[in-house]
Amino acid sequence: MINIPTSILCRLGARSAISRSFGTSVITKDSCEMLEKKSLKTESCRLKYADPARAKDTQKSIIRISEAKTPIQKFGWEYLVKQRGMKRPIAPHLTIYQPQLTWMLSGFHRISGCVMAGTLLVGGLGFAVLPLDFTTFVEYIRGWNLPCAVTAVFKYIIAFPIIFHTLNGIRFLGFDLAKGVDNIGQVYKSGWLVFGVSAVIALAIVINSCQNKSKAVKTA
Numbered sequence: 001m002i003n004i005p006t007s008i009l010c011r012l013g014a015r016s017a018i019s020r021s022f023g024t025s026v027i028t029k030d031s032c033e034m035l036e037k038k039s040l041k042t043e044s045c046r047l048k049y050a051d052p053a054r055a056k057d058t059q060k061s062i063i064r065i066s067e068a069k070t071p072i073q074k075f076g077w078e079y080l081v082k083q084r085g086m087k088r089p090i091a092p093h094l095t096i097y098q099p100q101l102t103w104m105l106s107g108f109h110r111i112s113g114c115v116m117a118g119t120l121l122v123g124g125l126g127f128a129v130l131p132l133d134f135t136t137f138v139e140y141i142r143g144w145n146l147p148c149a150v151t152a153v154f155k156y157i158i159a160f161p162i163i164f165h166t167l168n169g170i171r172f173l174g175f176d177l178a179k180g181v182d183n184i185g186q187v188y189k190s191g192w193l194v195f196g197v198s199a200v201i202a203l204a205i206v207i208n209s210c211q212n213k214s215k216a217v218k219t220a
Contacts, residue, residue: 101191102184109168112161148210155206164198 097103127133132140171180171194180186 101188105168105191105195109165109172112165116161116165148213151213152206152210155209156202159205160198160202163201164194167194167198 123134127137171190174180174190180190
């Protein structure tokens with residue numbers, strides 16, 4: 001007799017002629033649920049001594065399947081349990097994707113936005129609670145008399161994300177208006193343009209800041 005997976009039998013259960021041709025009886029909804037639970041219990045027993053943690057997850061899956069509302073939900077959860085039992089990842093990681101300018105710029109746009117928003121939130125709350133303001137904090141950092149080569153690095157790290165997020169946001173607004181999306185070449189050109197212009201502007205800001213600092217030191 002052919003051994004047919006439970007999930008396949010459940011989908012073919014309504015077709016009595018097909019089920020009989022494979023040497024199985026007609027499968028009703030109740031028998032389908034019973035077969036699914038039985039298969040998961042067998043998997044749980046097999047894993048009991050090999051991996052208690054996986055066996056516990058399988059026991060939980062039995063409860064979740066019994067609480068599922070639709071057959072497709074049961075089938076999906078049973079599939080995930082089997083994949084976990086084979087030590088396969090539930091979801092792919094970023095490392096499996098080929099690095100492309102499109103998704104890298106899109107991801108950096110979101111990350112830079114979150115970092116800036118978080119910095120403003122934490123900084124605003126911090127200056128509101130701590131006994132000092134932003135101006136006092138900046139003067140305190142200047143009091144360290146760090147060389148321009150050191151401060152330039154930190155200034156560039158701060159300036160570049162701000163400029164990039166602003167310019168790339170304008171680029172995305174153009175995408176919303178269906179501008180520059182006629183082909184993938186235009187998308188790449190605008191991406192490289194935004195990235196390059198952001199780097200140049202950030203570098204110009206840092207150079208100008210260092211020049212102003214040197215002039216201030218000479219006049220003093």
